[in-house]
Amino acid sequence: MAKISVIIPVYKVEKYLSRCIESVVNQTLEDIEIVLVDDGSPDLCPSMCDTYAKEDKRIKVIHKKNQGLGYARNSGMAIATGEYIAFLDSDDYIRSDMYEKIYDELKRTNANCCVTGYIVKKDSGEEVYKKNPLGTTIYEGTDIIKRVLAGMLGSKPEQVRDTDVGMSVWKCVYKREILQKNKIFFPSERELISEDIIFQIRAIPYVKRVCTLTDGMYYYCENLTSQSLTKTYSKDKFERYKKLYNTEIEMLSKIDFSEETRLRVTRMFLGNTRVCIKQICQSAELTKSEKKALLRIICDDDEIQDILNWYPWKVNPAKQKVLTLLIKGKCVQLIMWLA
Numbered sequence: 001m002a003k004i005s006v007i008i009p010v011y012k013v014e015k016y017l018s019r020c021i022e023s024v025v026n027q028t029l030e031d032i033e034i035v036l037v038d039d040g041s042p043d044l045c046p047s048m049c050d051t052y053a054k055e056d057k058r059i060k061v062i063h064k065k066n067q068g069l070g071y072a073r074n075s076g077m078a079i080a081t082g083e084y085i086a087f088l089d090s091d092d093y094i095r096s097d098m099y100e101k102i103y104d105e106l107k108r109t110n111a112n113c114c115v116t117g118y119i120v121k122k123d124s125g126e127e128v129y130k131k132n133p134l135g136t137t138i139y140e141g142t143d144i145i146k147r148v149l150a151g152m153l154g155s156k157p158e159q160v161r162d163t164d165v166g167m168s169v170w171k172c173v174y175k176r177e178i179l180q181k182n183k184i185f186f187p188s189e190r191e192l193i194s195e196d197i198i199f200q201i202r203a204i205p206y207v208k209r210v211c212t213l214t215d216g217m218y219y220y221c222e223n224l225t226s227q228s229l230t231k232t233y234s235k236d237k238f239e240r241y242k243k244l245y246n247t248e249i250e251m252l253s254k255i256d257f258s259e260e261t262r263l264r265v266t267r268m269f270l271g272n273t274r275v276c277i278k279q280i281c282q283s284a285e286l287t288k289s290e291k292k293a294l295l296r297i298i299c300d301d302d303e304i305q306d307i308l309n310w311y312p313w314k315v316n317p318a319k320q321k322v323l324t325l326l327i328k329g330k331c332v333q334l335i336m337w338l339a
Helices: 017-025 045-055 069-079 098-109 143-153 176-181 195-206 224-230 237-252 259-282 288-300 302-310 318-328 332-338
Strands: 004-010 032-039 059-064 084-087 113-122 127-130 137-140 172-175 209-222
Touching: 004 017, 004 045, 004 069, 004 098, 017 032, 017 045, 032 045, 032 069, 045 059, 059 069, 069 176, 069 195, 084 098, 084 176, 098 113, 098 172, 098 209, 127 209, 137 143, 143 195, 143 209, 143 259, 172 176, 176 195, 195 237, 237 259, 237 288, 259 288, 259 302, 259 318, 259 332, 288 302, 288 332, 302 318, 318 332
Parallel strands: 004 032, 004 084, 032 059, 113 209
Antiparallel strands: 084 172, 113 127, 113 172, 137 209
């Protein structure tokens, strides 16, 4: 049995794939299993995966029809045999000692899951270090839900950023037995706009002990293609974020979560709503009348207005507070000017 199975979904990343795979192949922890999941990629990625598999016996390749990131990860988990499971996006890469450091910490602390910081790698080459706010410590019992999972869901109302710990699975490593025994899997991001946080809500309650590391060894790469996609506004995006929020609340209602956790989930939903507003206002594809119509839908939404009647948005940072006030007052014209 390998110490860690690294699952890498692959789709249209011909430019970055070698960098990603080589960062895993050259890990100081050699006893790993590498699962490349070709999600029906239409470029040279499938043949690149096969070539790497011929060169390294630790590599397994799955070729499947395109179903998206979540289902690709599920396919990888289905054949993984490692003691632990890690996820790596194929346009990112990792420091050479990442999995050795994490594995040693998992064994030292007898933990079922490890959560680390990460590094944002910009197209310019600049590196921005995102330290893990959980620090370097161990969480057990109710603190796993109240601190670790809650931090993944969002931040407190008074915090500067909408995110705290962050939801991404690629900075976490999980005990495979826990995931398989409890049938933990990813939804499709085509059904829910964020597959990672749903996975975390499903997985973290089964974890008995979490070890955390402050520093990041995972390089999250902001390439021009991914940036352009995040700035694109699809006309159903707000509804998809609302569906995600309601799904999160429903799932959390089945476990013991606090009022603070509810506030964190809601803070993230309001943050995603602000992202929608910004993308609408900055879109080059929408006419002025289309922008107004989409902003009106958000401002008139009953659920948004209900949330703003109880959520303590007045303790949000100043700019967020002003925009929230305009949403509450349905001031579409001023929103377009501010955003």
